[in-house]
Amino acid sequence: MNTDYKQYIVTILSALPEKPGCYQFFDEKAVIIYVGKAKNLKKRVSSYFKRDHSEDKTRVLVKQIRDIKYIVVDTEEDALLLENNLIKQNQPRYNVLLKDDKTYPSIVIKNENFPRIFQTRNIVKDGSQYFGPYASVHTVKTMLNMIKAIYRIRTCKLPLSDENIMKGRYKVCLEYHIKRCNAPCIGLISKADYEIQIKEIKEILKGNSSKISAILLEQMRCLCEELRFEDAQTIKEKYETLENYRSRSTVVTPSLNNIDVFSFDENEKSAFINYMHIGNGAIVHVYTIEYKKKLEEPPEELLSLGIIEMRKRFYSVAKEIIVPFLPDTVLSEQITYTIPLKGDKRKLLDLSMQNVKQYKFDRLKQSEKFNPEQRTTRLLKTIQTDLHLTALPMQIECFDNSNIQGTSPVAACVVFKKGKPSKKDYRHFHVKTVDGPDDFATMEEIVTRRYTRLTQEGLPLPQLIVIDGGKGQLNVAYSVLKKLNLENKISIIGLAKRLEEIFFPGDPIPLILDKTSETLKVIQHLRDEAHRFGITFHRDVRSKKQIVSELDSIKGIGEKTKTELLKKYKSVKRIKEIPPEELTAFIGRKKAEIIYKSLNEKEL
16 A cells, blocks of 8 residues: 555545445455445444454455445435445445345235235336335334234235125135234225225335324323223334334335436535436445536536436436436436425435535545645635625634632633634733723723734734624724724624624624534634633632732741742642741741741631
């Protein structure tokens, strides 16, 4: 492995999302050599490169990895199903080969008179409706048992034609006697009533089971009123099972076959297009491409380019293409473009959108790792846009006041340059003109002192000031800027603590940013850093006052002696604890007697 390759892999690993999905390893010839699933892609894929593997096969695999790609899904179960499809499609060298061509199980509602419902692994295009696939046989059996417990659906394989039923060719079986079948074979249930049950079962399998859940809840209530608690518990278990499996798998019904899915995202410099090909309800191909913008090409034009490129690259002849919006060029009149709003096709489009957004985010993280200045510029532009600033906030300053019951009032000013703390530029202030706990007057004094000095000394002014407080303190600070004629040179905002509201001078309506906003995170970092710096300074001031006041009250002890004592023993408490002989040896008998007597009297 050369250094460039190692750096490339490290960059990919750093950008991996902590989401469920499937990952694919490629060798130097761009051939897939391994497909795996993960509950957390970042942790799982990174583990291959962070430890020595005991198995020879794994060590050999890792040495051959030259590229990593992945597909994000919603759940771990979806990742399991997708892994199965990708292994069958690509047959990677280092994956365990399947012994047969069995797929994951599905549930079928047969296209026949009085339909049967059962588990199957074979998809037959005879008009029957298939649901799944499911990640485990246990899940399928649980669903079927639940359905059979709620509905009396036939399980026999008899050809129940209307003619045979009319002629009375059949007799009821045990299923009827134990009340698990309504005996359509002898006409005890009409076709219309039977179809009502089938319709409700379809809703359960699709995940639209709220109506059925309501029925089960009502049954539980009635059974409890009748004190039939064991029966109520049985219904409760059915209800909970139904609720657990209401959501459908991402790998959709096999009726969706030979379909292309495209999604689109962009930033200032690039357009990103994700492509998925669906065959028999399985994801066969997934790929994302990036176009570097030359002019201000519209999304419709870029999507057209992506559709043509991907279909040509993967030899797709799908007659239906799912898209988020219509491209500007129609490939053929025989191709149907679909913009789904709900259902299985919408789920596919959402999955494609999730992957294109993740790819865009990963590309951004990778480029910023190679070029940190790019991230800084983007971050500052984001802050400028969010806060409607006239200039890029290369330098931001934040103020915070600290006092306890009006004692030892101090203030702190922290400075961020290019979005990061510049600790050598931090400043703290002893409040000189304010008596008692008056935050407004303190803020006025500190802001006046800070920017009067910067102006007089010709030092750089910040582009943004953040005041740790609401509208009151903000207005005071803004009035100072106006007195100094700086209101047009420096922007200023206030950050209210309770709801993280951002206030602007003269505007009663605050700005509320999303909790995940990078701008808000920088402002919160400023506020927290100013608070930390201010509190630390305030504690030091109070501590010094307490120490100095005790030594200052001792007559006959000069400044030099006090300094030497504190330098050696660090605190008055330790001075009290040392033996008189040691104190005498250090500063002389006379001074030692004065200090020893004075400090012990104070303790009494």
